[in-house]
Each structure stands twice: as C-alpha cells, then as structure tokens.
Amino acid sequence: MVLTWLMLFGAIFCEVVATLSLRASEGFSRFVWVVPVVLGYGICFFLLAKVLDRGMPTALTYGVWSCVGIIATAVIAHFAFRDPLNWRMWLGMAIIIAGIIVLQWGSHTAVR
Numbered sequence: 022m023v024l025t026w027l028m029l030f031g032a033i034f035c036e037v038v039a040t041l042s043l044r045a046s047e048g049f050s051r052f053v054w055v056v057p058v059v060l061g062y063g064i065c066f067f068l069l070a071k072v073l074d075r076g077m078p079t080a081l082t083y084g085v086w087s088c089v090g091i092i093a094t095a096v097i098a099h100f101a102f103r104d105p106l107n108w109r110m111w112l113g114m115a116i117i118i119a120g121i122i123v124l125q126w127g128s129h130t131a132v133r
Contacts, residue, residue, distance in 0.1 A: 025075045032068035033086055035061045037093045044102060084124045088117045 039061025046054035072082050092114050099106035 025072055025077055028068050028075075029072045029077070029082060029085060030089075032065045032072065033089045033093070035065040035068065036086070036090050037097065039065060040090070040094050041097060041101065044098060080127075081124050084121045088121045091117065 039058050042054045042057035042061060045051065046058060049055060069082065069086065073079060095104070095106060095110060095114065098104040
C-alpha cells in the first residue's frame with residue numbers, strides 16, 4: 022500500500038514538472054523544455070497505470086492526482102512565473118481538498 026501511494030506521488034511529481042516545463046517552453050519556442058514535458062507526462066501516465074493496476078480505486082487515484090497536481094502547479098507557477106494566486110483560488114483549492122477527503126472516506130477498496 023505504501024508503494025502504491027509513493028507511485029501515485031511520483032506520478033504527481035512528474036506531471037507537475039511536465040506542466041511547468043510546458044509553461045516554460047513558451048509554446049515550444051524554447052525547445053530545451055520539450056524533453057521534460059515528454060518524459061514527465063510519459064512517466065506520469067506509466068505510474069498512474071501501475072497505481073490503478075495495484076488496485077487503488079480510479080476515482081481516488083484521479084482525485085488525488087488532480088488535486089495535488091493542481092495545487093502544486095498553481096503554487097509553484099505563482100513563484101516561478103508570477104501567475105496569479107488570490108484568495109478565491111485558495112478557496113477553490115480548499116474545496117478541492119475537501120472533495121478528495123470525501124472520496125477517501127467513500128473508498129473501501131483495499132489497496133495492495
């Protein structure tokens with residue numbers, strides 16, 4: 022079970038790196054960023070497939086992946102690219118977190 026969660030957080034890390042690299046590529050005009058985009062998304066989806074294969078419920082997997090990915094990307098992009106991050110956005114992220122908690126409560130499937 023711990024390995025499954027580590028794989029999920031590895032997928033999240035790779036997705037965040039890929040998304041931020043996509044932003045840094047400036048529409049692929051800065052070609053050096055293409056490699057982390059392609060590798061990040063490729064590894065991310067490979068790890069997600071493994072997490073699902075290990076028995077984690079799909080809704081929980083996707084919920085945690087998207088929730089943590091959205092929050093990490095928003096916060097890092099705020100500092101790295103000066104993207105906006107205001108109280109409404111923080112409120113939205115809090116609501117997303119609450120939704121993931123409810124998903125976790127509803128998930129009774131054992132994860133290997």
